Amino acid sequence: MLILFEYNNLRSKFIQNLEPFIISGQFRKELIPKEILEQILNQYEGTGDSVHQLKNLERIVQQLDLKKYDDLMRARLEIICEKNCMVSALLAL
Numbered sequence: 001m002l003i004l005f006e007y008n009n010l011r012s013k014f015i016q017n018l019e020p021f022i023i024s025g026q027f028r029k030e031l032i033p034k035e036i037l038e039q040i041l042n043q044y045e046g047t048g049d050s051v052h053q054l055k056n057l058e059r060i061v062q063q064l065d066l067k068k069y070d071d072l073m074r075a076r077l078e079i080i081c082e083k084n085c086m087v088s089a090l091l092a093l
Contacts, residue, residue, distance in 0.1 A: 012043060015039055015043050018036070018040075019056060022063050022064075023056065023059045023060060024063075025063050027063065028063055028064075028065060031065070032064065034069065034070075037064075037073065038073075040060065041076065041077075041080065044056075044080075054084050057080070057086070057089075058081070058084075058086040058088055058089040061077055061081065061086070061089035074093060078093050
C-alpha cells in the first residue's frame with residue numbers, strides 16, 4: 001500500500017491517514033512493518049518539536065507491541081523518547 005502512495009508522492013499523506021488507526025489501538029496486535037514505522041519516525045523527526053506532533057508520537061509508541069521489533073528499532077525509539085521527555089512512551093518501552 002505504501003508503494004502506491006510513494007509512487008504518487010503521497011507518502012506523508014499515507015502516514016497521516018495511518019496515525020489515527022495506530023493511536024486508537026487498531027493495530028495493537030499487528031506488526032506494523034519496520035519500513036512504515038521508520039517513515040513515521042522520520043516524519044516526526046523532520047517536523048520539529050511541535051507539542052501536538054510529540055504527543056501523537058508518544059501515543060503511537062504506547063500502542064506498539066514493541067516485543068515484535070528488533071533491538072535497533074527499540075533503541076531508536078528510546079533515544080527519541082528520552083530526547084523529547086516522553087515519559088509514558090518510555091514506560092511502554
